Amino acid sequence: MSTDAVYAAALDTAQRTAAPINQLSPTEEVDLATAYATQHALIARRVARGEHITGVKLGFTSRAKAQQMGVHDVILGTLTDAMRLDDDGVFARRSAIHPRIEPEVAYLLRADLDASAVDRPLSELVAAVAPAVEIIDSRYRDFRFSLADVVADNASAAAYAIGPWTPLDRTGAIDNRAVRLEVDGRIAATGSTAAILGDPGRAILAAARLGARHGFVLRAGMVLLAGAATAAVPLPDRGVVEATVTGLGGVTIRTD
Numbered sequence: 006m007s008t009d010a011v012y013a014a015a016l017d018t019a020q021r022t023a024a025p026i027n028q029l030s031p032t033e034e035v036d037l038a039t040a041y042a043t044q045h046a047l048i049a050r051r052v053a054r055g056e057h058i059t060g061v062k063l064g065f066t067s068r069a070k071a072q073q074m075g076v077h078d079v080i081l082g083t084l085t086d087a088m089r090l091d092d093d094g095v096f097a098r099r100s101a102i103h104p105r106i107e108p109e110v111a112y113l114l115r116a117d118l119d120a121s122a123v124d125r126p127l128s129e130l131v132a133a134v135a136p137a138v139e140i141i142d143s144r145y146r147d148f149r150f151s152l153a154d155v156v157a158d159n160a161s162a163a164a165y166a167i168g169p170w171t172p173l174d175r176t177g178a179i180d181n182r183a184v185r186l187e188v189d190g191r192i193a194a195t196g197s198t199a200a201i202l203g204d205p206g207r208a209i210l211a212a213a214r215l216g217a218r219h220g221f222v223l224r225a226g227m228v229l230l231a232g233a234a235t236a237a238v239p240l241p242d243r244g245v246v247e248a249t250v251t252g253l254g255g256v257t258i259r260t261d
């Protein structure tokens with residue numbers, strides 16, 4: 006087996022059994038190309054089991070997240086239908102190792118996103134915007150990793166839920182909207198959409214660029230999670246988590 010297939014098998018088993026593994030990087034020099042090849046091999050295993058790709062997620066688009074995890078570059082991960090929760094849906098805590106949750110902004114793509122997207126207006130690329138939550142769960146012990154480790158581990162993606170979509174032409178400017186994460190009605194994190202690359206709209210071009218460079222296919226109809234607006238907070242074992250973005254509404258998940 007190739008190196009990326011070996012890594013992908015280990016990460017896949019870690020996710021399916023909720024049992025953490027050691028980082029790849031302390032023992033081996035893993036470059037970013039191998040890390041993305043591993044992620045694609047990992048997703049290919051899930052697709053072979055019947056999952057469908059629903060979109061992509063950006064990671065480390067906010068300074069709060071990059072500082073929290075000690076990494077410095079924006080990365081891309083892959084979302085599948087098995088990760089999707091309904092608004093007000095239930096996430097099974099025992100299916101994860103050490104899950105955390107973060108409030109995000111989601112975009113619904115109107116057009117395929119490739120390298121040519123950089124020359125097109127946002128209104129041609131995006132159909133709608135929504136508040137979202139993402140549950141992340143590193144498959145590495147102690148939630149510690151290098152940039153290559155976390156790319157290989159599909160950017161820690163575990164689950165996501167999306168609130169009501171607002172058509173792009175009805176959102177107004179969303180470059181500085183208040184973002185709030187509540188756990189059981191108590192405020193767990195607050196921030197602004199401005200924390201996401203200065204303006205979450207920049208996530209579209211960041212995804213187009215990274216996608217073209219690292220072999221992702223971004224199609225109209227897919228979802229793009231633009232990255233957390235705050236640091237991540239531990240997911241409660243049992244409880245209700247709600248994320249709201251001023252003017253876009255909110256989205257809720259429950260854990261059990």
Ligand code: OOG
Binds near residue numbers: 065107139155
């Ligand atoms: C990696 C995922 C980062 C974000 O929104 O910045 C991320 C991690 O922190 O484990 O999803």
